[in-house]
Amino acid sequence: MLNYHAPIRLATDTSPQLIVVIDTEEEFDWSSPPDKNAVAVTAMEKIYLVQDIFDEYQIKPCYIIDYPIASQAAGYEPLLEIYQKDNCEIGAHLHPWVNPPFEEALTISNMYPGNLSRALEFAKLKNLKKDK
Numbered sequence: 001m002l003n004y005h006a007p008i009r010l011a012t013d014t015s016p017q018l019i020v021v022i023d024t025e026e027e028f029d030w031s032s033p034p035d036k037n038a039v040a041v042t043a044m045e046k047i048y049l050v051q052d053i054f055d056e057y058q059i060k061p062c063y064i065i066d067y068p069i070a071s072q073a074a075g076y077e078p079l080l081e082i083y084q085k086d087n088c089e090i091g092a093h094l095h096p097w098v099n100p101p102f103e104e105a106l107t108i109s110n111m112y113p114g115n116l117s118r119a120l121e122f123a124k125l126k127n128l129k130k131d132k
Contacts, residue, residue, distance in 0.1 A: 020061040026068035034097035039068040041075035062089040067099035
């Protein structure tokens, strides 16, 4: 655990900044056990509703996407349109239970990437970042 931290000093004339990060992931029931087959991304067809608001206020969000979004056209195509207009950034978000390789037991504990072996977490991240 890091015990040392120093405040970041900005120039006094620095304008405030708003950073908007949208957790963009598959549809699943958080009250149910992890299910590697729960990979629906139908909500993405409505992502423009929030993006229209961001565009109106000239906000450039960062959509962090997981494997079901990144690997299914219905997940990534709506974001690709926004990205190609330079109206968003895209980042990665690892949900291990829906991201290959599937080597770990499907447990609540293994839903957290840091609980996986370093090699397995790396392999999953490598799959998540693959160019499509």
